[in-house]
Amino acid sequence: MIFGPVPVARAEGAVLAHSVRLAGGRLRKGKRLEAADVAALAGEGLSEVIVARFEPGDVGEDDAAQRVAAALVRDPAAAGLRVSAPFTGRVNLLAAGPGVVELDEAVIQAVNLVDPMITVATVPQHQQMGPGGMVATIKVISYGVPGDAVARAEACAGGRAMRLAGPVVGRVGLVMTVIPGGPDNAKGRAAVEGRVRALGLDMAGVVEVPHEAGALAGALDGLEGDVLLILTASATSDVMDVAPRAVRAAGGIVDRFGMPVDPGNLLFLGRLGDRPVIGLPGCARSPALNGADWVLSRVACGLTPSAADIAAMGVGGLLKEIPTRPQPRAGRPAGAGGAGDGDRGAGAREPESFPKVTTT
Numbered sequence: 001m002i003f004g005p006v007p008v009a010r011a012e013g014a015v016l017a018h019s020v021r022l023a024g025g026r027l028r029k030g031k032r033l034e035a036a037d038v039a040a041l042a043g044e045g046l047s048e049v050i051v052a053r054f055e056p057g058d059v060g061e062d063d064a065a066q067r068v069a070a071a072l073v074r075d076p077a078a079a080g081l082r083v084s085a086p087f088t089g090r091v092n093l094l095a096a097g098p099g100v101v102e103l104d105e106a107v108i109q110a111v112n113l114v115d116p117m118i119t120v121a122t123v124p125q126h127q128q129m130g131p132g133g134m135v136a137t138i139k140v141i142s143y144g145v146p147g148d149a150v151a152r153a154e155a156c157a158g159g160r161a162m163r164l165a166g167p168v169v170g171r172v173g174l175v176m177t178v179i180p181g182g183p184d185n186a187k188g189r190a191a192v193e194g195r196v197r198a199l200g201l202d203m204a205g206v207v208e209v210p211h212e213a214g215a216l217a218g219a220l221d222g223l224e225g226d227v228l229l230i231l232t233a234s235a236t237s238d239v240m241d242v243a244p245r246a247v248r249a250a251g252g253i254v255d256r257f258g259m260p261v262d263p264g265n266l267l268f269l270g271r272l273g274d275r276p277v278i279g280l281p282g283c284a285r286s287p288a289l290n291g292a293d294w295v296l297s298r299v300a301c302g303l304t305p306s307a308a309d310i311a312a313m314g315v316g317g318l319l320k321e322i323p324t325r326p327q328p329r330a331g332r333p334a335g336a337g338g339a340g341d342g343d344r345g346a347g348a349r350e351p352e353s354f355p356k357v358t359t360t
Contacts, residue, residue, distance in 0.1 A: 061089030080164030173225025264291020
């Protein structure tokens with residue numbers, strides 16, 4: 001592609017690089033100039049105009065973006081994605097429903113190394129998406145690129161560089177514990193139900209029990225749902241604390257306690273039979289993003305993280321402070337630490353804005 005100024009008389013067939021305002025309207029950048037456009041430019045007294053001119057073998061921006069998108073995801077429907085029509089050198093890949101994004105990062109990196117004018121930008125690995133959310137955008141920066149560059153990008157794209165893993169479970173059960181003077185569970189319940197609905201799942205039931213291992217174990221044993229959630233009135237501080245003990249007492253296993261994501265340090269993950277159990281950190285009472293979102297979305301979509309997967313969440317795991325709570329990272333005096341300071345304790349009682357529900 002040749003870019004630069006040319007005499008207006010020789011601009012027909014070239015792509016206008018910058019918009020030009022005319023007495024009778026405006027010629028927008030990216031327009032392939034026709035004879036009437038050239039005449040209009042000459043009528044304004046312009047002697048030259050900046051354009052992009054294609055050389056043999058060049059591919060226009062829209063065609064190039066469409067070809068690269070098709071090479072990255074050969075079967076969009078099977079990948080849980082929708083592909084937008086190309087516009088201004090861009091094609092977007094959109095989530096067809098709720099789910100979690102899986103990316104072949106090496107392939108995307110390889111495509112981005114082919115030519116600086118061919119770019120693929122995505123959301124982070126394992127990002128939770130809602131229907132219509134943008135998973136990736138393929139943008140060709142210049143008005144055209146050499147055909148051999150497009151062919152090389154296609155060759156290394158692989159056809160399955162990204163997909164949306166949709167939910168593989170349908171119902172979630174929640175058990176909440178209660179302590180005298182503890183937090184109002186209505187707010188926590190609303191936040192958890194919002195997360196469940198965002199994944200396209202249903203609540204199988206919500207039960208409240210005293211904050212005791214025996215009562216909690218009994219509730220878990222009878223709780224319906226493909227995934228079981230526990231939200232305790234006092235956050236879990238040790239693998240031998242009330243909620244992990246209750247899971248084991250009910251015949252389950254605790255695979256991991258603690259995660260390098262803040263807020264969300266005090267999460268634990270286990271199993272009761274073939275059903276995943278997630279012990280939610282106290283910050284799950286807020287709808288703000290925290291480590292529980294990362295784990296719940298992956299579990300719901302059949303991508304239950306291993307201990308190594310959770311350990312790897314530390315890079316990028318320092319999330320934004322929640323505006324509705326103190327700033328524990330900056331305000332603690334030296335030596336005044338403790339397990340999960342930001343999540344620990346029942347905190348002040350929330351105002352009674354909803355009636356307390358014991359069983360649904």
